[in-house]
Amino acid sequence: MHDDHDGAAVIEEGRPIFLQIAELIENDIIDGNLPEESQVPSTTEFAAFYRINPATAAKGVNRLVDDGILYKRRGVGMFVAAGSRATLTSQRKEEFFKEYVKPMTVEAQKLDISPEQLTAMVSRGLAELPDNPAMERSGSA
Amino acid sequence: MNRAVNVARMQLINKWTFLGVPAIVIAGAFAVSWAIWALIPDSVETQMYSGAGQAVMWYFLVLGIQSLTLTFPFSQAMSVSRRNFYFGTVGLFALVALVISGLYVVLGAVEQATNGWGVNGIMFSFPWISDGPWFEAFIVYFMAMVLLFMIGFWAATIYKRWTVTGMVILWISVAAVVLALVALATWTESWPSVGLWFTQQTPLTVSGWAALTCVVLAGGSYLTLRKATP
Amino acid sequence: MSDSNNAVIEVRNLTKRYRSEKALDDVSFSIAANKIYGLLGRNGAGKTTLMSILTAQNFKTSGHVSVFGQSPYENEKVLPRICFIRESQKYPDDFTPQHAFRSASLFFANWDQAFADRLVQDFQLPVKRRIKKLSRGQLSAVGVIIGLASRADITFFDEPYLGLDAVARQLFYDHLIEDYAEFPRTVILSSHLIDEVANLLEHVIVIDQGRILMDDDAEDIRGTAHTVVGPAAKVDQFVARREVLHTERMGSFASVTVSGVLTDAQRDEAMALGLELAPVSLQQLVVRTTMAATESDFGGTDRSAETLEVSK
Known part of the structure; x- marks a missing residue:
């Protein structure tokens, strides 16, 4: 117990x-x-x-x-x-914007990352998205 | 009232406190006394007294103190009202005192029948106390035990409520009252009549005075306990 | 404030004076039925005195106390529904835990002996050893077992974890949650170790120097204070017109704890100013509030309020 x-x-x-x-x-x-x-x-x-x-x-x-x-x-x-799953995922998308995308843009501005560079970075992140966990680790190195 | 009965049952949970220890005290005191009597030569000629039988009475003085200093705080944790703690504890004690007094009377009768346990010893049936009918001795033993318990219980309630200061004031007051009475008797040259008064007392009148004292102590300890904190 | 309709305890303007010292100073609050309350505060804040008066083990100097709508003193309708084993509980001489549990079964109508036996096993309590020979932790376990197995309508736990090791403490918290869920009742848990019990509490009453500093639902308090960290000038700008609980400065940096829930807009503002926002735990909040109260009393900083922290 x-x-x-x-x-x-x-x-x-x-x-x-x-x-x-x-x-x-x-x-x-x-x-x-x-x-x-x-x-x-x-x-x-x-x-x-x-x-x-x-x-x-x-x-x-x-x-x-x-x-x-x-x-x-x-x-x-x-x-x-x-x-309920569909309801939740659509809710979470809105939250995703607030919790992840907005802070990211603030930080990007601080570091003088241009919108184009930012978009490119997001694309790179998506491309490096792991199908295997090893990839994830090397991606952050 | 049911909870007062449960207080008595709680006091008996540890069988040693109210039953085991008194039994051992009586048996032990008797055994030691008897052994001493038997060792003394020519024992059949003279009567020999032993005060060992009183040991259990003094034990009850200690119990009276303990039941308040330790059992009372515990009873508070058991959500027992002060009233129920009081009646349960005093009631149980009175019951135990009744049983032991009865035992003393029986043992006193055996003592007389066996010529002082075969060695001419006296432990339970003292002259004066046991001269009258059996119930006189019974009442004397009972009142003596209850009185000792009430003294212990009352002193402990005073201590519980007013701690050391209370105890000091209490015993100074008791001493002052005794001294005042002695001074009064001396001053009025009434010692002979005081002495006379004492010689006139019978076991029953002494028990009466003890009962009166018990009532005062019981009332006093109840009122003190009503405002005591654990 | 709790709904007074289902209040099991009502306290109004309660004051307790020991000679010149005020142990409780004009205290008012109420306790609702079937919730777990935390009575939090430093050692000597007045927690035990308060619980003693609520259970009629001690006497008030002035004010009003009612339990189940009546005065608890010598009240046979109230007392049997209450269980309060104090932290320094005394037991009859030569009593063993077994004796104590048998006594409890005489006086608490809901006593569950099977539950008590399970707790004895879990706490590995030697039930046949004399209580006066038990360790501090085992002594606490005796009180905890009586408190849990009595299932009284109102149960007080007075610093129940003293001397208990981490495993035993966790056992106590787990049993409390499980048994409370099955047999809901009013539980008042006094503690100066707040972190450990914080998640168990539904309502929090913080007491300091005999006065109530906080009386709120635990969930309402969570998230009502934040620590803002960043360049001092920007921090000061952000916290202006907010209630500051605590300030620490290091060079040009500042860390300021403010109370109040942050709106999304305010979070955005902090983000834009480059400030870090950190949530404040219930324990930190209590410590800060207590210290703030002490400071306003004496006009100075009283670091001793830090003794509330678990890592002392």
Whole structure:
């Protein structure tokens, strides 16, 4: 029961935990670890695994219910709603712009990287995208 | 009230405290006394007294103190009200004192029937105390035990609430009262009548005075305990 | 503020004076049913005094305390629903853990002996050794086991981890989460090690020098403070008109902790100014708030508030 898992290490400081739980579930849906119509672990299981307050875990799950990502089957538990993966990926694209592209452009400006150079760099990054992990490592060297 | 009964059960959880140790004290005191009597030659000629039987009574003085300094804080953690702790503890003690007093009376009867355990020793049936009917001795033993317990319990409540300062003031006050009484008796030259008064006491009147003291101590310790913190 | 409709504890203007010293100074708050509360503060902040008064083990000087809507003192309707094992709990002489657990089973209606037995195994507690011969950690384990297995409607844990090793502490937290999820109840966890318990808490009450400094939902606090790092001039520009909790300077660089949630626009502004933003943990926030309060009291810096940190 008390194996030395480290689910707790995933939880970051300084950000509401229920948001992080919601994101972790979303990630699993996007990755396909939680396919549509599959059952989601119970809030108790989330609480025990991530070592967080059960009410906080429930808040994270309920947020996804409110968003229509999860739905409740009475007496059974929470399930991933049909079509939720598509909804999440399109949401994430908007967030991707805010969280990755914008900081990148700021940094690029600092370093006097022209828009053309930036586009070229992005293309190079895409070209070096690994099919094998070894490629990824050599790419950063 | 159920919780007061549970306080008594809690006190009995460690069988040694209220049952084992007193039993060993009585048995041990008896064995030692008997061995000494048996070793003394010509023992059948003269009667020999042993105060060892009182040992268990002094043990109850210690118990009275301990039940307050250690068991009371624990009872607070068990969410027991002060009232229930008080009635459960004092009630249990009274019950144990009843049993032991009965035991003393029985042992006293055996002592007399066996000519002082075969060695002319006296440990349970003392002259004066056991001269009257059996219930007189019973009442004397019972009141003596309860009185010692209440003294210990009361002193401990005072300590619990006012710590060392309380103890110092308490014993100075007790000493002052005793000294005042002695001074009063001397001043009014009433020592002969005081002496007379003492000789007039019977086991039952002494028990009566002890009972009165117990009531005062019980009331005092209850009121003190009501505001004590663990 | 918690919803007073389902409040199990209400405290209004509570003051406790020991001679001239105020252990609690006009404290007011309420505790809602079935949440895990953190009662956080430095050693000597007044945590144990507060819990003692709530459980009628100690007496208030003035103010109002109600538990389940009634005064807890000598109250047979209230006391049996409360469990408070203090950090320096005394046990009857010659008592063993087994004796203590048997006592608890007499007084706590929800006592679960099977659960207590499992906890004994997990904590590897020698139940037949006399309590006065136990180590500090084993003594803490006795209190933790009584607190958990009693399943009282309101359970207080008073610095429950003292002397426990890392494994035992983790066991306690895991059992608390699991059992609380199965049997929801009100838990008040007093602690000066905040990092360890932060994620278990639903609500946080911070007490310092007998006064309440914070009384908030843990989730609401998370993300309400940030440390801004960068060139001093730019940092100062960014933090102007914000509530500054802490400032550190090194040459022309500054690191300033400010409270308040950042909007996306503000994040963009910080990014444009070339400033780094770092989130502040609950523990850092409590330390900063406590220190800020101490500074405003004495007009100087009191580094001793750092004793709150786990890495002392």
